[in-house]
Amino acid sequence: MLRAAEIAFEARYPDIDVRWIDMGGQNAYDRISTEKQNPQASVWWGGAGPTFSRAASEGLLDAYEPSWSSAADSSSRDPDHYWYATFLTPEVILFNTRTVAEGERPTDWDDLLAPEWEDRVIIRYPLASSTMRTIWGALIMRQSSEEDGYAWLARLDRNTKTYSADPTQLYLKIAREEGDITFWNMPDTYMQTETYGYPFGFIIPESGTPVLKDGIALIKNGPNPAAGRSFYEFVSSDSALVDQANRFFRIPARRDIPRELLPDWMVTTEIRPMPIDWDRLTSEISRWMQYWDENIKGRGAAWLAERGLD
Numbered sequence: 001m002l003r004a005a006e007i008a009f010e011a012r013y014p015d016i017d018v019r020w021i022d023m024g025g026q027n028a029y030d031r032i033s034t035e036k037q038n039p040q041a042s043v044w045w046g047g048a049g050p051t052f053s054r055a056a057s058e059g060l061l062d063a064y065e066p067s068w069s070s071a072a073d074s075s076s077r078d079p080d081h082y083w084y085a086t087f088l089t090p091e092v093i094l095f096n097t098r099t100v101a102e103g104e105r106p107t108d109w110d111d112l113l114a115p116e117w118e119d120r121v122i123i124r125y126p127l128a129s130s131t132m133r134t135i136w137g138a139l140i141m142r143q144s145s146e147e148d149g150y151a152w153l154a155r156l157d158r159n160t161k162t163y164s165a166d167p168t169q170l171y172l173k174i175a176r177e178e179g180d181i182t183f184w185n186m187p188d189t190y191m192q193t194e195t196y197g198y199p200f201g202f203i204i205p206e207s208g209t210p211v212l213k214d215g216i217a218l219i220k221n222g223p224n225p226a227a228g229r230s231f232y233e234f235v236s237s238d239s240a241l242v243d244q245a246n247r248f249f250r251i252p253a254r255r256d257i258p259r260e261l262l263p264d265w266m267v268t269t270e271i272r273p274m275p276i277d278w279d280r281l282t283s284e285i286s287r288w289m290q291y292w293d294e295n296i297k298g299r300g301a302a303w304l305a306e307r308g309l310d
Contacts, residue, residue: 001248009234016227024166025051025130032060032219042222043231048130049076049085049213050137050282056082057282062218062225066233071256075278076213085213085253086236087187087244090271091135092202092209094189095181096174100201108205109139112181113155121156122179124170125163126289131212133289135183137281138210138274140288151309153292157300171198185212187249190265194249208274213253 006018023031025047032044032055044052044061055061061082069077069084076085093106106112112121126132140149161179164170167188173179175198184202192198216236218228234240241252242261251266259267296303304310 001244001250004243004247005235005240008240009231012234013227013230016224016230018231024128026133027128029055029060029130033058036060036220039219039222041219042224042228043216044219045086045216045235047215048089048134049083049215050134050278050285051130052083052215052217053078053278053282054286055217056080060220062220062222064218064229064232066236068236068238068254068256071254073253073255076253083215083217084236086216086241086250087214088251088253089131089212089214090186090204090209090251090273091131091138091183091212092186092189092204093181094174094184094200094202096177097199097201099177099180105201106181106203108207109142112159113152115159117159117181119159119161120180121160122170122173122182123156123160123163124167124182124184125165127293128166131185132183133285134210134212134281136292137285137288138276141277141281142207142274146288149288150291150296151304151307154296154300154303154309157296157298158304160300163297171196171200175199186269186271187251190249204269204271206272208272210276211271211273214250 002020002022006020009018010016021041028044028047029051056078063081065081066084072084077083093112095105124132126136136153139152140146143149143152164173170182170184171192174182186202189200189202193200216232218225218232222228238257241254241257244250245252245262245266
């Protein structure tokens with residue numbers, strides 16, 4: 001999708017050369033934060049809303065109200081226009097259709113804690129991914145207390161065979177049957193299946209799922225602000241969003257895109273959003289992730305045993 005956007009934009013603006021740095025949303029935030037005194041990029045496109053909100057609170061973004069702002073739901077943008085959502089990204093349970101029989105497939109998050117999933121779960125390493133960090137935060141807040149949330153993640157870790165470094169490795173490990181099941185997002189699951197032929201299916205958890213607001217923003221003091229604004233408008237235009245939906249399985253966040261122009265699965269799939277306190281997630285997620293990484297990752301069984309938990 002990035003390459004297609006580059007080609008189309010440069011055809012419209014031949015004097016501008018688009019150069020990508022492709023990385024996870026959390027890694028993008030880390031780089032923008034590190035380069036705060038000397039920004040190297042003008043646009044940040046892709047990543048979960050809480051990560052954009054954190055960047056806005058730290059003065060890393062420039063406010064910009066796009067021409068289509070009236071079509072954005074209040075939950076799909078920063079109140080002061082520091083970022084807007086381009087896509088809605090529901091999270092799902094992804095599985096290998098060859099190795100997970102129809103009668104064995106889970107229906108909700110808690111099913112993955114059962115003993116039969118031991119050494120069959122593969123997880124994208126959460127610290128580098130704003131998507132996975134948001135899932136982890138949502139699963140913690142889903143429990144009655146923070147400690148219960150850590151216990152839930154420890155039980156999942158007990159069943160986890162490995163943590164993959166990036167999405168490509170995750171797809172390959174599941175496709176090669178090194179593991180059978182994971183958490184990922186619905187649009188990418190469709191794309192990997194329809195475009196690349198991977199044997200993937202998915203379940204939308206019965207109790208509800210996080211629906212991420214995948215954002216775009218201008219970087220404060222970026223080197224090419226005018227070109228950045230042009231690119232922002234170009235990739236978030238109604239025609240671009242329809243193209244991204246049909247070619248790249250991205251669900252538009254804008255409310256004014258005619259449903260008849262979108263793929264059938266996009267308008268007929270029932271999605272049950274999980275209620276999430278996004279402000280709390282934004283403020284707490286770094287602390288939660290640090291604790292998980294230092295105390296639970298790779299030692300979930302020991303963490304539970306130390307507390308007398310099963």
